[in-house]
Amino acid sequence: MDLEQTAITRLQTAAELSRKYYQQPLRVCYSGGKDSEVILELCRRADVSYEVVHNLTTADAPETVYHVRKVFRKLELESVHCKIVQPRYKGLPINMWALISIKRIPPTKKIRYCCACLKEAANHNCCVVLGVRRQESSSRADCAVAEHPGATRAEKTTFDMDNGDPRIIAPCQIKASIKIHPIVDWTDTQVWQFLRDARISMNPVYDMGFWRVGCIGCPMANKIRYAQFRQWPKYEQLYRRAFAKLVEARKQTGKDCPWRSGDEVFRWWMEDKNLDGQLDIFGGEVGADEP
């Protein structure tokens, strides 16, 4: 069976589980990135019942936000229900930078509280379809076609959906969250080939030279963040301001604070090895003239 047909079969199986046990259409998470474009197109071709949700992270590029709105307008004309979920924290509206001040620690590769609050909060107790792929990162290398996430990574249960793994029924019966990854085994090349063949109109962020669409400043983006902040400098200011508030909040509450200023947090967070007081090539202090 070819790649596309395998993914379609996975979606059809998932849609059947969703209908039978959740009495709901599949919930497709659409980020505005290439993998979620593939998922949308596959849902169309699979002829399954689905709705589309975009979790507004508040840290996405403006181009991504406009692209999502454009795609949603088109889907709604095709009678697909679409929803943009505004993030909330303890019942109140929130954004990335307010969340950083509240948490009093920057989001890092290991501490991704922002994902749980800004991206995943709306995905409970349903059968959710995601464009996750193993090739994306080492942390996704062990992803399966179907998963029941546990409280921790070690508690996650994976299912061999392609071979009719019957263990998936138990979590579905209690309407637990099930994640479906129909293109988990696709490569980057296969994704781009599919999108080209399907003539999908892509997020303009790709034409700006970025291979990854997502939160600006995401710690998972490593050094690409430098290019992101050059392209969208306002976001850097927002992070610096949030980090300054974080330092103040830690000092005020007597919490141990390894940083003296927001700029110092920013350099640590960007994995910038320059230290305060270090002299640059012209004899000036490194970082001394940063805003």
Ligand code: SF4
């Ligand atoms: S910044 Fe990265 S880790 Fe945080 S919500 Fe966005 S994608 Fe998730």
